[in-house]
Amino acid sequence: MLQNDTIAALATAPGEGGIAIVRVSGPAAAALLEKLFAPAVPWEPRKMYYGHIRFESETLDECMAVLMPGPKSYTREDVAEIHLHGGAWAAGSVLRALYQLGARPAEPGEFTRRAFMNGRVDLSRAEAVMALISAEGGRAARAAVRQLQGGVSGFIRSAQEELLSLLSGAAAAIDYPEEISTEEAAGDLEKGARRLADKLEKACDERGARIVQDGLEAVLCGRPNVGKSSLLNALARQERAIVTDIPGTTRDVIRADVMIDGLRVHFSDTAGLREGADAIERIGVDRARQAMAGADAVLLVFNAAEDWTDADQRLLDETKDAPRVIVLNQCDRPLRLDPARFERPVLISAKTGDGLAELEKRVAAFGAGAGESALTQQRHIALARKAASSLRNAADACARGDAVDLCAIDLQDALHALGQVTGEQVDEKMIDDIFSRFCVGK
Ligand SMILES: Nc1nc2c(ncn2[C@@H]2O[C@H](COP(=O)(O)OP(=O)(O)OP(=O)(O)O)[C@@H](O)[C@H]2O)c(=O)[nH]1
Ligand SMILES: [Mg+2]
Known part of the structure; x- marks a missing residue:
């Protein structure tokens, strides 16, 4: 998927409605808007202008438009939004004009994917956007908003910090065997790994996550x-x-x-x-x-x-x-x-x-209490459990008296799993998978 082209899509739900918003993101966003929209030139960023959309000497609609130059925009790229009259015709003809002028139809979730790729949000926040859009009830929506505000990112970051300090303890024991007793280092490592595993497991509430997302079965x-x-x-x-x-x-x-x-x-x-x-x-x-x-x-x-x-x-x-x-x-x-x-x-x-x-x-x-634990998405819960199980392996290895550097491998695995929650350590396929579940225009 190319990052340096300009994408456009309908950002509001299709069908009849008061307004329809067409969103454009990419390097050509400003130029495209200027070609179609009269009269507001020069543009003052982030101000709504009233005007008309004209293409091939036809007036397509009377509308409002705004330009949000990057990086202060949803995607961190130049973003234009055109607020048209609702219904299929106006938005459809504006999108056709944009595509004819060189924009490309956005893939599902591509705007949010760009926000992630450009470092504006981490993966768990991008997923929160989707959870919020698809939330059916207030409970699911509130869990999503907490996630959007960085609840999951913050929790994972603090777990990563604890893990890193365990790892540096292990590294010190490996590097300075004369100064640090191996038994002491292994004991600390075991205690710390078990404590963190408990904390991660406590944050996983599968039942609550399912109830919030799918509803309660009575x-x-x-x-x-x-x-x-x-x-x-x-x-x-x-x-x-x-x-x-x-x-x-x-x-x-x-x-x-x-x-x-x-x-x-x-x-x-x-x-x-x-x-x-x-x-x-x-x-x-x-x-x-x-x-x-x-x-x-x-x-x-x-x-x-x-x-x-x-x-x-x-x-x-x-x-x-x-x-x-x-x-x-x-x-x-x-x-x-x-x-x-x-x-x-x-x-x-x-x-x-x-x-x-x-x-x-x-x-x-x-x-009661469903959706209030730190992790409320199945993907995050599965990864946190994976990290907890690696941590328990590390703790067991320490208890058995295995070499500290062997425990460190398990700790690295745990760190890798946590990194997948926030998206620091994800591959292209996983990203494709997550964003393809979004709707077009988001
Ligand atoms: N007075 C009164 N009658 C009720 C009440 N609830 C149900 N009924 C009556 O009880 C009868 C059975 O009601 P249903 O709702 O079909 O009972 P059900 O438990 O679904 O029955 P099955 O499907 O056969 O297992 C009907 O004639 C209802 O009108 C109630 O609260 N008060
Ligand atoms: Mg019945």
């Missing part, structure tokens, strides 16, 4: 006819699942996404758990059990207006170690169950909506 389960589908519909605020008074109505797993407190929650309604059902329902029951097994939260629904049964008890026993909430439904009817016999039950009525807010709060609590 599964509704219980005996047939207790009101699971009614509850799903009430939570989704739309009729997703079929509700009837016939036990065994639901067979497939039916999903509905709900945003609770900035956190995306995927609720799954499942077939009522019972035995001796027909073949189709039995498949449904198997699927329900599978969904329960992988859930972040199990909503165990009972009918509070009916007597307790052995089957209810079995379900209660079976899920005692699961992350569960006990939901007593149908509380709009006279109660036949004593809430006091359950652990922190939530009393609701899927019919009237009573208790739903409390239930939502209890479900969201399963995602």
Whole structure:
């Protein structure tokens, strides 16, 4: 990919909208803008000008434009932005004009890639830009903003510094064996390596990272006819699942996404758990059990207006170690169950909506703290784990009494893994891989 050509792309989402922004970056950005845009010459940098875009004696649009000369720009190159009327036509014809005049269509993520290549952001911050754009809820967005502000870079940098000081300790022991006792050096190295490995592992929260990025999996389960589908519909605020008074109505797993407190929650309604059902329902029951097994939260629904049964008890026993909430439904009817016999039950009525807010709060609590650890992206977590495992190898080698220079090799590996988080030590293929997941125009 050439760095010294000029790229252009639509920076706003395609489709109808108030404005469409065309972004141009590269050495020819200013010249291209001057060719198309009248009248603002000479340009004062970073000032918006009003004018018209003209190409081949046709006025393409009335617009605003700004020139941001490098290095004080997003890419550190000269960047021009043209704010056009929204919709496909104006932006499309301006882009065609730019391409005809020598600009090239930008690849996905190429603007941010240039920002990275030109040293304006490190890799973890570039990835934060993408995470922020694709964040669905406030929780994911806040984690991305923390990363964008350098949370990950700062954490990795301090870990690198600790590693470097371990390495210099090892180097001193190797170079001056008369002055520094090898046992002492190995002991220090072992302690330091284990401490840093612990710190890195503590910063890796896979579950939290997954919940923030993909959402929390909450599964509704219980005996047939207790009101699971009614509850799903009430939570989704739309009729997703079929509700009837016939036990065994639901067979497939039916999903509905709900945003609770900035956190995306995927609720799954499942077939009522019972035995001796027909073949189709039995498949449904198997699927329900599978969904329960992988859930972040199990909503165990009972009918509070009916007597307790052995089957209810079995379900209660079976899920005692699961992350569960006990939901007593149908509380709009006279109660036949004593809430006091359950652990922190939530009393609701899927019919009237009573208790739903409390239930939502209890479900969201399963995602508490998610995304607040230092590392929230799978790529970073995998690298930090790799570094931690090299550090443990180094510590084990020291404990065994291996030569200090052998431990130093493991420390170098750990340093290399950390360098890949911030992008100091990445190869072209990895960079291609990361930026190709961006959208065009970013
Ligand atoms: N009064 C009252 N009736 C309810 C409530 N929730 C559900 N029902 C009724 O209970 C019956 C069963 O509801 P569903 O939501 O289909 O129950 P389900 O648990 O999904 O049943 P299966 O899919 O067969 O496992 C329907 O007639 C609902 O109208 C409630 O909170 N109050
Ligand atoms: Mg149902």
